[in-house]
Amino acid sequence: MPRTPSPDTSAKRRQRVQSAETGMTILKALARLGGAASLTAIAAEADESAAKVHRYLSSLASEGLVAQHPATQHYHLGPEAVRIGLAALRQCDPVRMGESALLRLRESLQVTCFIAVLGNRGPTVMRMEEPSLPVTVNIRPGSVLPLLWSASGQAFVAFADDAELRAQAEAEYAGATAEQRSVMGGPDPVGTLCQQVRTQGCAIVRDTLLAGISAIAAPVRDARGHVVAVLTALGASNGFDTRPGGKVCPALMHEAGLISAAMGYVPPAAG
């Protein structure tokens, strides 16, 4: 088949890149199938011909990314896939991965925002961005926040689903002032709060931690679904939109979702 020289060169270049991409597509297809499958199943999942997939699997096998079971001839992810995955997990840092989300939130909403992880003393602010005219708050990187009176803490307690953390929250409630307790209620105040936060998809507080300050926090999950950080935005209560469908909540939840996706999190299919 004769071709003009120029498109041929361009096609060749694209193909070389494309072959690497096809290899990755097949690797991802095998992972989606649980890490072990027949050639037929992988070809169907990758939407490619069995002959083509077979050739790529040979390449992947020669690099240790896949291996073939001697008895069943099924393919499974190989030792190099494990090593790559462990390296990827080790460098999965929600704080680093949240940096651009903080910059986007600061720019688009002109709010103070931070990312917090659960340290040994509680929710701990790791990285913070403030707009050019920030609201004055005594929260800084390194600040440890309460579990029940901060949006960040509430997000950890509600979404982490961790019995020990829940017990710490109950202890915090038991030691709270009557005024603090007044914002919560019912026979199971911590349980009710958690339920409400989960229904909203984010934690929303007004004036509970700092007078005149409102905050919203959404969970960041890793590839295993564990809550590894929370993304929080805050502002002066008189100008900060705390409505669940308002300006801040959906944007914050969207950015938290982007960080989670970068960590490898796949949300469960909507039921």
Added chain:
Amino acid sequence: MPRTPSPDTSAKRRQRVQSAETGMTILKALARLGGAASLTAIAAEADESAAKVHRYLSSLASEGLVAQHPATQHYHLGPEAVRIGLAALRQCDPVRMGESALLRLRESLQVTCFIAVLGNRGPTVMRMEEPSLPVTVNIRPGSVLPLLWSASGQAFVAFADDAELRAQAEAEYAGATAEQRSVMGGPDPVGTLCQQVRTQGCAIVRDTLLAGISAIAAPVRDARGHVVAVLTALGASNGFDTRPGGKVCPALMHEAGLISAAMGYVPPAAG
């Protein structure tokens, strides 16, 4: 550059496969560098030109296998690498991966051999192969073995380096008969045994669990270095070579090493 048609076609085919392999090589190089590195560092590690590596990294990025940090421009393993790694870890089953090792040991040494994992009751035989003229033992898949009087148990205690397992071994020693205890000695019998087993690289028992039966066991490690199984060979004491440098020990340790490598284990560099 004119080429003859036939080698060109052949070269093209090879190149398509080769491009997929190059993509994997670069992905593995990034993993070896800890999962995050500069273009220069990745090119050096993969022993390819920066221009070529850059093109491949773009392909890997388009498939989500790598991502680029917006500030530093460094590359890091992306969310798809995490997902592939988790899938690979999930299907990493030492019992399945040990099947061919059992067949090879049975054929080459004509010994009974099995792979055991640490179940909730102790070392548990999962899969077993016997030669055509097997020695009669009352060990079957599902059998739970003692920690101190079986080679499998000793291998778990010595190599797993787990405080709880060590405590269970101490309890087993405390409850042992005088005859059982007589094969161990010194002020710290369990510690001395562990040290000896680690020095040998495998556990060797003669007649301690079953009269007239000797056994040798070597550890199988996963990608994190954890002992996830042991590979054990056994035979009648009068015909079974229990010398550390004999027929069985090196072969068994070699096969256990092959299973570990398939699990993603990388042995520490010799010091």
